[in-house]
Amino acid sequence: MYGLLQLPWWGDLIALLVMTQITIFGVTVYLHRCQAHRALELHPVASHFFRLWLWMTTGMVTKQWTAIHRKHHAKVETPEDPHSPQIEGIWKVLFQGAELYRKESRNKETLERYGQGTPDDWMERNVYTKHSAMGITLMLILDLALFGTIGLAIWAVQMAWIPFWAAGVVNGVAHYIGYRNFECQDASRNLTPIAFFIGGEELHNNHHTYGTSAKFSVKWWEFDMGWMIIRMLQFLGLAKPKRIPPKPELVANKAVVDIETVKGVITHRFHVLARYCHDVIQPVFRDESHKASESGKALPHGIRTVLMREPSLVDASSQAQLHKTLEQYRSLNVVYQFRIKLQHIWARSTASQTELLELLQDWCKQAEASGIAVLRDFVTHLKGYVPQKA
Numbered sequence: 001m002y003g004l005l006q007l008p009w010w011g012d013l014i015a016l017l018v019m020t021q022i023t024i025f026g027v028t029v030y031l032h033r034c035q036a037h038r039a040l041e042l043h044p045v046a047s048h049f050f051r052l053w054l055w056m057t058t059g060m061v062t063k064q065w066t067a068i069h070r071k072h073h074a075k076v077e078t079p080e081d082p083h084s085p086q087i088e089g090i091w092k093v094l095f096q097g098a099e100l101y102r103k104e105s106r107n108k109e110t111l112e113r114y115g116q117g118t119p120d121d122w123m124e125r126n127v128y129t130k131h132s133a134m135g136i137t138l139m140l141i142l143d144l145a146l147f148g149t150i151g152l153a154i155w156a157v158q159m160a161w162i163p164f165w166a167a168g169v170v171n172g173v174a175h176y177i178g179y180r181n182f183e184c185q186d187a188s189r190n191l192t193p194i195a196f197f198i199g200g201e202e203l204h205n206n207h208h209t210y211g212t213s214a215k216f217s218v219k220w221w222e223f224d225m226g227w228m229i230i231r232m233l234q235f236l237g238l239a240k241p242k243r244i245p246p247k248p249e250l251v252a253n254k255a256v257v258d259i260e261t262v263k264g265v266i267t268h269r270f271h272v273l274a275r276y277c278h279d280v281i282q283p284v285f286r287d288e289s290h291k292a293s294e295s296g297k298a299l300p301h302g303i304r305t306v307l308m309r310e311p312s313l314v315d316a317s318s319q320a321q322l323h324k325t326l327e328q329y330r331s332l333n334v335v336y337q338f339r340i341k342l343q344h345i346w347a348r349s350t351a352s353q354t355e356l357l358e359l360l361q362d363w364c365k366q367a368e369a370s371g372i373a374v375l376r377d378f379v380t381h382l383k384g385y386v387p388q389k390a
Contacts (some may be wrong), residue, residue: 055135067115097167200226264385
């Protein structure tokens with residue numbers, strides 16, 4: 001049976017891909033960046049379109065999705081996290097992520113605590129929330145009318161798209177494997193630098209590092225499709241981004257550590273740490289590894305990653321291996337301890353600016369006196385940080 005459109009098979013495929021991508025954009029732009037994180041404002045026209053489309057293609061309720069995602073960030077990688085593969089296991093989150101979502105959506109405490117500020121108008125109360133299954137039924141009818149019998153298969157793929165790619169792949173795989181630009185205090189990872197297929201959500205480590213940013217890409221070679229859609233909506237007057245990831249501000253030939261340095265280092269602390277790992281830990285590791293190989297030894301497999309990993313994410317076995325390695329290799333021990341001390345400085349949230357300045361100045365003096373060339377060079381670089389200009 002043919003539908004009203006009477007498309008060839010490839011036309012049906014293109015239509016399916018277009019519709020599933022609109023659904024992805026609804027999730028990443030409306031639910032995720034706008035509602036859950038308030039990273040941008042959407043014009044009512046755009047918001048109502050996404051609400052209607054998501055009602056028809058997922059049946060998800062804005063308040064439920066927003067509350068569950070906010071709780072995920074608040075309780076990430078703990079037993080209270082609604083869908084952490086570090087707790088639940090990767091296979092359970094990958095293939096049963098939708099069930100974990102449904103289970104948490106029935107938790108009234110989660111909805112009341114984390115679901116504040118979501119739409120509460122007549123449509124939300126009387127249509128989208130009250131009759132969430134009606135939308136996907138309407139989508140089935142439309143698919144059958146437009147595409148004919150193949151519309152049933154198209155509808156089935158639409159219904160499985162978000163449960164698999166968002167609830168499974170993003171919530172599961174993106175907290176399990178991939179690369180990390182920043183050592184934030186959770187296991188989030190970027191799956192690929194070209195985040196096309198699922199709207200930019202693949203840049204998950206970037207997002208967890210800068211959770212309130214409307215833009216997920218941070219490196220020049222990363223591409224965020226969701227951000228492209230936001231920019232298009234902004235051009236049409238339908239969106240207004242509030243925040244994007246901060247870009248490091250550096251003053252050339254700055255020779256002193258002052259209050260501006262402190263503010264700059266704290267603002268750009270994730271960049272500072274990434275730069276420290278690249279410019280200090282990696283060169284020292286390569287040097288020690290070369291010396292070890294010349295004497296017929298070898299550093300433990302995987303220890304390079306552990307040296308740069310966020311300490312709270314290192315398991316007991318790796319911690320023991322790290323401790324043993326640091327006892328044997330002085331230079332590695334020195335640069336690792338300086339890294340930990342640097343992190344402790346910006347973690348002093350109750351310290352005054354004067355206290356932070358004294359701590360950072362003392363850190364720089366000790367680093368310069370360490371006798372390690374790359375550490376001295378890093379201090380020179382560190383002095384150049386200043387707060388981001390408004």
